[in-house]
Amino acid sequence: MNVNISVHPRSSASNSFFAFPNSLFRFTWRYLLSHPLQSALMLLGISLGVAVAVSVDIANASAARAFDLSVEAVVGRSTHYIAGGPSGLPEETYVELRLAGLEIPMAPILSQLAVSPDLGDIPLQLLGVDPFAEQPFRSYLFSEETQASLDQIGAFYSVPGAILISVDLAGRYGVATGDTIQLIVSGQSRTGYIAGLVEPRDALSRRALENLMLADISTVQELSGRLGVLERIDLILPSEKPGEAIQQIQSLLPEGAEILPSEGRSQAVEQMTSAFRTNLTALSLLGLTVGLFLIYNTMTFSVVQRRQVFGTLRALGVSGREIFILVLGEALLVGLLGSLLGILFGIALGRGAVDQVSQTINDVFFTLTVREVSLPTSSLIKGGLLGLAATFFAALLPAWEAAKSPPRRILSRSQLELISAKILARAAFFGALMAVASGVLLATVELSLGASFACIFGVTIGLALTTPWLTQRLMPTASRLLAFIGPLGRLGPREVSGSASRTSSAMAALMVAVAVTIGASLMVGSFRASVINWLDQILSNDIYGSVAGASLSEPAIPIDAEILAQVSSWPGVEAVHLLRNVEVDSPYGPVTVSANDNPNDGNEQVYVAIQGSGSEVWVEVQAGAVLISEPLANRLGLWMGDQITLFTGRGERSFPIVAVFRDYSSSRGNVTMWLENYRDLWNDDAVTAFSARVEVGKNVDAIVAEMQKELNRIQFVNIRSNQGLRIETLEIFDRTFLITRALQLITTAVAFVGVLSAMLALQLEKQRQMGILKAIGLSVRQLWVLTLLETGLIGAVAGIFALPTGYIIAQILLQIINKRSFGWTLQLQLEAAPFIQAFLIAVSAALLAGLYPAFRASRRSAADTIRFD
């Protein structure tokens, strides 16, 4: 037969270096399809990593959005506000300002948190406003579009307890105009009347109105029992020469009233949670980092497996650069699919994470109701890009390795391992350098929180890079130690050492995940122990009381005077101490003041910095000095010997700081002062919490139960025994770290997938070797032992190296991250349990990952596997 093979004229020969025929794409695509398990594991690794990052981002964004809306709803477009301090402003001030004829928009405000059993029992902002003054400030509340009918307006002013709520809120809980509802305001049960429903004009108004109850200012004064008082007066000052306007207004204000920028108020609150959110983001990125090892592992294996094929392609004229692009494209294809899956999975996870994050914000920072899960496009794009970027970087080295495949020549396994040993040595050197450099940076330079986390990553990843090289050094000893098992005991460690090119990245990934588990467990454990010690020191009384619904750590709702009178004369109560917890304004933004009348309080603190004894310091406090908490000291850069300035009811005052004390109740920090001094300066007699000491021999729990029952008739209060308060505090503590544990678990799951993928790859490659071992007499049982010995050793080695790494991570988290995030320092409590648990996790995860490969290997017949090659 004659065949004309000259259809392709020489002149048309390709001179392009990038000829990408469809066959090459098919080659890639079919490779992925023909290795479904491998591709699926890689997809899983990427998607889990992306999902965690997306879910945390969604949770953070939802909380931030809810916060912004609540700020927007309350602050509106005001540029400044007149603050009257804890006791508020007399309403005459507003009248005087109006009568002065100033051409400055101003609106009086009195807001209060309220709860209604008829509206889902969630905290809502009861916002008291003057509707006629509102338009320039919060236009969405009283614009023409949202204007209620004349009847409703009439009722709004004339019916006691009249409120307006949004149509959505009413619809959700099945209430309508004309209904009466129960309201709990400042611990008192009140009756609210729904005078009308507000129809929001756009999505923004809808969300802003979600958590609001609007009322006339006089109604809120009645409901909260603050007659004749305004919380503040919002102002819109001209952008040009606002100073002149401020001077003009200031001259009309009573003593103690200050004009402050609105911006500072929201910024201070925003800053409170930013560290918490940064911590979560860092933890979520860890999942992706572990996923990075997994991608690297899978891609390396796919390249190694196809070395011969790449060699053939090179011989056929495919350039190294084309192969590089081919492998990278293959990885990015999986990365794209994995990222898309991860985004979907992240959205689902995000809904759970939102609850966790908002719960923590409520427990630790401030009252925030997150009703809607925000799905910001930026979070989704960020997640997708993160997945693709992680895939790209993880696949770079394998792609380069593939591009270097010599045409046609096939490297033997031993040659590959020789090359791999060189790479491992270089990686170890580079890793050690990275870990040391990051450690030195952390120890010597005052870094931002983000940069500190980058350095923790540097230390962890650096140490992970040294793990495979150190493993190589450790295996001969393991071989000698396991020799008593027989030949398998010697063979197992040699196999681990001899397959470093395949197992190194999985081992490093597992090491990172386990080290982080140890680090986080030690940190949380040490933190918990510090909190328990601290509680032991500060909780010296038997009974503690505050208004129901008030924050446990910073109770700010005033207690009815009748309650305090009853408690003081309660049978069996020996002594009662009062506390006023309040937010006051200062040049640094709002600062919490805790003023108490406990003469022993000086001895009931744990001090970070003090001169003299607790009693001596307390004498100075009684004379006008203050104590500040460690987080406040760190936040404001103040220390013992400095002065702190606060805006008191008598104007700006500076207080000498005589000691700095530990405080884990608030990351914002507080100023502690003598109650009498506070009352004198702020003209505020309110009490927001009390503690009582019970006579020896009396049953504390019985008194608590009785008090709870009796006092609730006057005001809804929470009465807790010393023990009850401790339990509740620790419950909140544990709840705060719930999301941390969940993220840790996912990170370990990603690492597990990494080991499973590595072991499957290895098993696939060693089919022939296993066949030979079976052919020369290795029983199925022995084959199981050998495979599990190998994976167990990988887990054990990862576990061993994770122990010191985890310890280092814990130290950095405790000494540096916690201080920079929340302002407190903690002492490391070394316990064996986290180390033992983590080591067992590493070994179990690895053994578990070895089960399926062992099962597959045992099922394959020797004849098949030998013929396979």
Place this chain on the structure above:
Amino acid sequence: MSPRAFLQIENLSKTYTEGEQRHFVLRGADLTVGRGEFIALLGASGSGKSTLLNLLSGIDTADDGAIWLDGENLVTMNEAQRTLFRRNYIGFVFQFFNLLPTLTILENASLPLELAGATSAAAKEKARSLLDAVGLAGREQSYPDRLSGGEQQRVAIARALVHDPLLVLADEPTGNLDEDTGSQIMDLLVRLTREAGKNLIMATHNLDNVRRADHVFHLHEGKLVEEADERG
């Protein structure tokens, strides 16, 4: 370069270094081949036959000397130029077939032509006619693992010729086949290359294959020596 020469090797040298030691594989080898000739390369294992094929295809680079092919010197080309040269002008037949397992045999056979810039349809049409010529009509959509060794080598021959190369290089093409199948493959390879007027250079140990060659060269101590009597 000699006026009759299509391929001319001049004073070609190649050494490999292993640790401290240098191994001379080629020491000033010379060879002149006319257009359309079939050259058999003989030599003991490790004598440098495969190395010479690698140098002729531009897979490897020589330390010294020149390789003139159709007027171009391979030795002076850089990596990118050699890759393009190989893509356009060289066909390969390996001992272990080296087909791409995830491509069908039609896709395997058409790949070099597609790489050389032909459209997929044109490449497939050409590959189909070659698969027909090597006796694999109707098996175009099969994957390599469904084929016997002999059939895989037929696909490799089709692949080696599909892009109309100047030179076909074959490294022990029957080394992995039984005697009968090997003989059939050789018949096919020689016939197709001769019909197309292509040059074939084959490294082999098989004397039966040697008999079909126009010239037989023996690689001995790094030099090429023509041994006419080897053809029996």
